[in-house]
Amino acid sequence: MTRFALVCVRWLGVVRQFVCRAGFALFGLVVAVVVALFATLAAPSVALAEPNTTIVGLVNATSQLDRQTVTVRGEVVGDALAAEGGHKWLMLQDGGAAISVLVDEDELDKVSYFGRYGQVGTTLEVSGEFQVDCAEHDGLTDLHAATVTVIDEGSKSAHATETFDVRKLEVGVLLFIVGLCLVVLHWRLRERTR
Secondary structure, eight states, X not given: OOHHHHHHHHHHHHHHHHHHHTTOHHHHHHHHHHHHHHHHHHSOOOOSSOSSOOHHHHHTOOGGGTTEEEEEEEEEEXXXXXXXXXXXXXXXXXXXXXXXXXEEGGGGGGOOOOBBTTEEOOEEEEEEEEEEEETTTTTEEEEEEEEEEEEEOOEEOXXXXXXXXXXXXXXXXXXXXXXXXXXXXXXXXXXXXX
């Protein structure tokens, strides 16, 4: 409840007690109903959707957020998948969860990197219509993007820029040969004792 509605309810109780003590019970009830109606109608409306919502919040959303315009921020992961009508599917992840986002094919140019091993994906802020059970897409929980804004380009990670170390390969091959020799030696000694 809003602060205004709470104040009206408090005053409703005070007025009702005063009128009932004066012996006008029916009048007190009418005044109580009028004040309650005024508090409900005059209270400012509360929006159901938060201006900025997390992807975890959308994945756990109830029907309150269904068909509401929401704004989320997350890293693009995986690959872009083809969709009907000049659209593409992106997976947007914010660490705790991921959601499918339907974007115009033109918006795909904004994605420099897709998150995967060796890459940090482009971070996008997407605003659009959230659908808990999208009838167009066989009941998929998705977000139909209206605006897409790049927050961070993404990059190749440190793992991707590592150079191949020949010394490590040499040590590995040497250890494999030593291990193979030990297995053959063990097998020969076992055969002699039979």
